[in-house]
Amino acid sequence: MFKYKVLDLFAGGGGFSTGFEMVELDGAGFEILRAVEIDEDACKTLELHLGKEKVIKGDITKTEIKQKIITDCKGKVDVIIGGPPCQTFSLAGPSRSGKAEMREALKNDPRNTLYKHFFELVKAIEPRFVVFENVEGIISKEFDQADELNAKQQVAIEVICDELEGLGYYTYLKDRIVDRYQVLNAADFGVPQQRKRVIIIANKHDRLNSLPQKITEDKPVSIKEVISGLPVVLPQLSTETDLLRFNYIFGEFDKSVGKFIDTINGLKDFYREQNEIQSEEFSALIQYVNEAGKKLKKRKYTKEKALKEFIKGYNEKLKPFVNLYKQDYKTYHTSRVHNFRDVIIFSYMRQGTNSAQFIRKDSPVYDGFLDSLYPYDRTKHLDTYVKHSLEKPSNTILSHMQKDGLKFIHPIQPRTFTPYEAAMIQSFPPGHVFCGERNAQYRQIGNAVPPLLAKSIGEAILSMLVDIDAKIAKKNQGLTTSV
Ligand SMILES: C[S@@+](CC[C@H](N)C(=O)[O-])C[C@H]1O[C@@H](n2cnc3c(N)ncnc32)[C@H](O)[C@@H]1O
Structure with missing residues (x-):
């Protein structure tokens, strides 16, 4: 040729x-x-x-x-x-x-x-x-x-x-x-x-x-066409908790910890529909969050300690497959560590909405619970969190993903897009490799035509x-x- x-x-x-x-x-x-x-x-x-x-x-x-x-x-x-x-x-x-x-x-x-x-x-x-x-x-x-x-x-x-x-x-x-x-x-x-x-x-x-x-x-x-066939990736959780919001999270157990557990249970069904064979590790994790979640709900005292233990147990169960796809997908298909407040926000937000909508009282998707969890300055831009919709194209993938991915929340998994997903959304061929660590990969992917x-x-x-x-x-x- x-x-x-x-x-x-x-x-x-x-x-x-x-x-x-x-x-x-x-x-x-x-x-x-x-x-x-x-x-x-x-x-x-x-x-x-x-x-x-x-x-x-x-x-x-x-x-x-x-x-x-x-x-x-x-x-x-x-x-x-x-x-x-x-x-x-x-x-x-x-x-x-x-x-x-x-x-x-x-x-x-x-x-x-x-x-x-x-x-x-x-x-x-x-x-x-x-x-x-x-x-x-x-x-x-x-x-x-x-x-x-x-x-x-x-x-x-x-x-x-x-x-x-x-x-x-x-x-x-x-x-x-x-x-x-x-x-x-x-x-x-x-x-x-x-x-x-x-x-x-x-x-x-x-x-x-x-x-x-x-x-x-x-x-x-839609992004569904390029990312839904990929293996489930869950984030490790940091155990730092912001006490004020922690009390709120615990007071609204079903909306917070409960919603996070529901989200993980939902993944099992979604990926069964997609015919993905569930790994043993994933099943063990699901079992853990359900059982530990029930116990956590019953706790009357030392709630902060109990929540930290729940998170620690979850991180332990996640360990065997946290980097599982690092090798297969040379471009990382692994998640950042997220704090618990953020994964609750990710789980609770509706697909296709952003934080400007959930904290504005006149918005049709205003949500008092999410409004109370919003941790950022309200005098600045308010669309800090954006949860994408599975059935639609994504917003512009930005090199800013190297700093944080809050504008790129996965539609059904409680985390932000992995570099591999960002590369698929940018239409790179499957398996295309980006060198460098996670943030260097986000930078190259976000910058690309x-x-x-x-x-x-x-x-x-x-x-x-x-x-x-x-x-x-x-x-x-x-x-x-x-x-
Ligand atoms: C918007 S990105 C280009 C993306 C590229 N066209 C693609 O499709 O992947 C701009 C690139 O210019 C590079 N760059 C910036 N200043 C440069 C310079 N003085 N000499 C060479 N490259 C430079 C940056 O490192 C960055 O990777």
């Missing part, structure tokens, strides 16, 4: 690369010639999938790295793909909601100018196509005009398109009159996730750029390349024949 060559800049754990390498059309496809990345763990992941010789580890802004990229790629690369991190463009985080001094610091963040290095490389290497990917904030029109930083953000997308045009690339799209960029939602491309990203496709052939074809028919893929979205972008470009090259070949043939 003929393979067009690709340079992946800011390659991360290789979402973009993985999708491009999936593309196949009329006997042609793509091969990653080089992938450039600064993060150690992400480089290991890339080396594993692409081969060591294809990965350039280092800082793109450094002259020697740039020089190496140019030496390796000039005259050899057909397409440059990449998503330079642009901190101030993000719609989430301190660039929008942080204090003034934080925003000021961000203004001078060197990461804001990384895109310039991307264009320096485009200029030097002169590929036939360029794909620039970024967060939706890059085109947001909702910024405060009075703020100098935000005024800059408003025009960023145009600056980038102009920059490409200045380098001789055509950014306009088929069937569009004005826009030179597209906002693509991964959910339209077979990815079980709502994730909107801005994509600019640019070519040196003076052609209108093809639009990636949406593949999701009427209903987006979903491979299925990347694949559709690659297909749009490949169809153009194949068409252009067929015409060039025909013309050359005509010339040869007429000679």
Whole structure:
């Protein structure tokens, strides 16, 4: 098969690369010639999938790295793909909601100018196509005009398109009159996730750029389709208890400990339906929580001690299979340790709701019990906890999962998504390995362009390349024949 060559800049754990390498059309496809990345763990992941010789580890802004990229790629690369991190463009985080001094610091963040290095490389290497990917904030029109930083953000997308045009690339799209960029939602491309990203496709052939074809028919893929076949993973529980809330938890036994036990019992039935063979260890754990739970309920005194003992016993029973799937699924399919308050919140919340809903008195899903358990500052954002719905696509998987996963609560298991589940929701192929420890894996997965979205972008470009090259070949043939 003929393979067009690709340079992946800011390659991360290789979402973009993985999708491009999936593309196949009329006997042609793509091969990653080089992938450039600064993060150690992400480089290991890339080396594993692409081969060591294809990965350039280092800082793109450094002259020697740039020089190496140019030496390796000039005259050899057909397409440059990449998503330079642009901190101030993000719609989430301190660039929008942080204090003034934080925003000021961000203004001078060197990461804001990384895109310039991307264009320096485009200029030097002169590929036939360029794909620039970024967060939706890059085109947001909702910024405060009075703020100098935000005024800059408003025009960023145009600056980038102009920059490409200045380098001789055509950014306009088929069937569009004005826009030179597209906002693509991964959910339209077979990815079980709502994730909107801005994509600019640019070519040196003076052609209108093809639009990636949406593949999701009427209903987006649900997370059930990619995660429900995976083995049950339960979290270890920390025994720290916050006394005030502890009393509340104990006073509402059926809603708290009882609900946690019900959740675990429910898993047995759900996975029986899915035909999973239950392990002996899992059955022993279920038996333990039911029996110990009954005893705990009857306790009149020393309740805190009793609850800690219950948790300790549960952790003991969990031990044999807490890391069981670490080996099979090289990307961790293991849970973080959670505190008991959180697993109660996870168990009690309804699928498809968030904490802003359960603590707002005017919300249809307001819940006094959960409201009393909510431990965070109520003057800040209130959607700290988000429980996903099995039948729907997930919210945008974020690299923030490396810090905490509360916005990614599993629909039926009392925990947050494992890295493996996050990778499946990002549409990585089953068994795809990410290197590094759990948080490094979350970071690479959360940062990635979903491979299925990347694949559709690659297909749009490949169809153009194949068409252009067929015409060039025909013309050359005509010339040869007429000679
Ligand atoms: C949004 S992620 C890219 C994700 C990637 N496109 C994918 O699909 O998996 C941006 C990446 O740029 C890398 N990066 C940031 N600054 C860099 C620099 N100066 N040189 C090289 N890589 C850098 C980060 O480590 C991060 O992995």
